Amino acid sequence: MSYSFPHQLLKLRTEKQLSQAELATRLFVSRQAVSKWENGDAEPSIDKLILLAKVFNVSLDRLILGTNDFNQPLVKLNNIVKTFNSPVLNSLDLTIQNNERIALLGSNGAGKTTLVKIIEGTLKPNEGTVKWYFNKNDSLNIMSQENVLIPTLKVKEQISLTAAITKVDSKQRINYLLDQFKLSSQPNTIIAKLSGGQKRRLSLLLSVLRQSKLLILDEPTVGMDLESIDYFWHFIEKVSGSILVITHDFNQIDKFFSRVLLLKDGQISHDIPVKEIHQHNQTIEQWYRQHNR
Numbered sequence: 001m002s003y004s005f006p007h008q009l010l011k012l013r014t015e016k017q018l019s020q021a022e023l024a025t026r027l028f029v030s031r032q033a034v035s036k037w038e039n040g041d042a043e044p045s046i047d048k049l050i051l052l053a054k055v056f057n058v059s060l061d062r063l064i065l066g067t068n069d070f071n072q073p074l075v076k077l078n079n080i081v082k083t084f085n086s087p088v089l090n091s092l093d094l095t096i097q098n099n100e101r102i103a104l105l106g107s108n109g110a111g112k113t114t115l116v117k118i119i120e121g122t123l124k125p126n127e128g129t130v131k132w133y134f135n136k137n138d139s140l141n142i143m144s145q146e147n148v149l150i151p152t153l154k155v156k157e158q159i160s161l162t163a164a165i166t167k168v169d170s171k172q173r174i175n176y177l178l179d180q181f182k183l184s185s186q187p188n189t190i191i192a193k194l195s196g197g198q199k200r201r202l203s204l205l206l207s208v209l210r211q212s213k214l215l216i217l218d219e220p221t222v223g224m225d226l227e228s229i230d231y232f233w234h235f236i237e238k239v240s241g242s243i244l245v246i247t248h249d250f251n252q253i254d255k256f257f258s259r260v261l262l263l264k265d266g267q268i269s270h271d272i273p274v275k276e277i278h279q280h281n282q283t284i285e286q287w288y289r290q291h292n293r
């Protein structure tokens with residue numbers, strides 16, 4: 001089978017906004033089976049391939065051979081140096097490609113937020129270049145650590161404002177997202193009166209309002225309760241395009257991510273596919289503890 005099948009599966013599934021569990025139910029297989037297919041650790045039988053092609057409404061050729069867009073770079077960082085009072089990033093190189101699920105790990109103060117701000121273009125490096133391969137004004141979505149909500153607005157007013165700025169005019173999509181983020185009963189609540197977790201959910205909703213080629217999330221689940229955290233990852237799984245997340249939700253990285261970056265001593269000290277870590281019978285948490293000493 002062509003190597004492109006795992007990428008094609010992830011791409012088609014996220015385009016269809018299905019979670020691994022939802023797709024698994026339709027195919028009468030376990031979620032783990034779908035996860036293995038996406039990681040390239042196993043391949044479906046021919047009858048499951050035929051069913052997959054039906055679910056996605058594509059030909060078997062397209063499903064198996066796919067298109068070549070998964071190897072396209074989205075952004076390339078070259079020789080990035082950033083110094084505040086002391087050096088934070090030091091000759092850092094990084095390429096992000098289409099349809100990747102990347103977790104960025106590192107200790108407190110390692111420079112993770114600094115790095116994502118440089119990728120986003122909100123912070124300038126002292127040296128080095130950031131090259132974009134798509135229009136980031138249209139196709140870059142960000143949920144930063146900083147609160148971007150306007151406390152005096154109602155939930156629906158904040159959503160309308162962001163929808164106008166990001167040129168989303170689909171009421172259907174807005175209602176779908178309100179429902180997904182369990183905010184559909186609170187359109188008239190003033191943001192200042194939402195709980196911390198509800199505000200995080202609203203911020204996330206705003207960051208995925210328009211579809212993107214790259215979504216960047218900086219510690220998105222901080223302050224959420226366990227139910228919301230599960231909910232959040234379940235939703236994120238369905239988002240199309242590439243995702244770069246700063247997170248320490250190790251269990252979720254094990255389940256849903258394709259690549260792990262470890263930022264240490266100002267550089268990407270390790271850049272490794274998740275499946276390679278699993279092939280060594282390690283969890284991401286074990287791997288992280290071993291390499292981030």
Ligand SMILES: Nc1ncnc2c1ncn2[C@@H]1O[C@H](COP(=O)(O)OP(=O)(O)OP(=O)(O)O)[C@@H](O)[C@H]1O
Nearest residue numbers: 084085088106107108109110111112113114115246
């Ligand atoms: N605007 C700034 N001015 C001065 N120093 C800064 C600034 N922003 C970040 N730093 C410093 O740069 C270093 C890296 O900070 P950064 O927030 O990028 O780390 P981080 O890995 O995201 O940390 P955490 O996990 O705690 O969020 C820290 O020592 C921080 O104090």
